[in-house]
């Protein structure tokens with residue numbers, strides 16, 4: 037079992053969470069299964085940016101992102117070097133520390 041530690045996010049998990057994950061699970065699925073409602077507008081088909089997450093620890097244990105994911109991430113709000121799409125980031129054998137960005141692109145465009 038691998039653990040994913042979610043850092044506190046004001047709306048989605050105000051106290052943060054420590055979740056158990058199996059190798060091969062996507063970070064998004066683990067979050068959703070445990071009641072952390074990360075958006076997933078394209079239903080996990082790597083065609084939006086609403087499932088954007090930032091992997092603060094364990095980033096290098098994930099399989100590398102492909103070109104399509106990188107292109108989408110370029111459009112994400114608050115892009116960082118350790119950004120991934122949650123539906124494309126599959127747990128390996130190392131624990132992860134994950135931050136959920138404050139906004140998704142949808143929110144950002146509403147707010148600004």
Ligand code: FES
Nearest residue numbers: 078080082087123
């Ligand atoms: S849910 Fe759309 S890219 Fe992950």
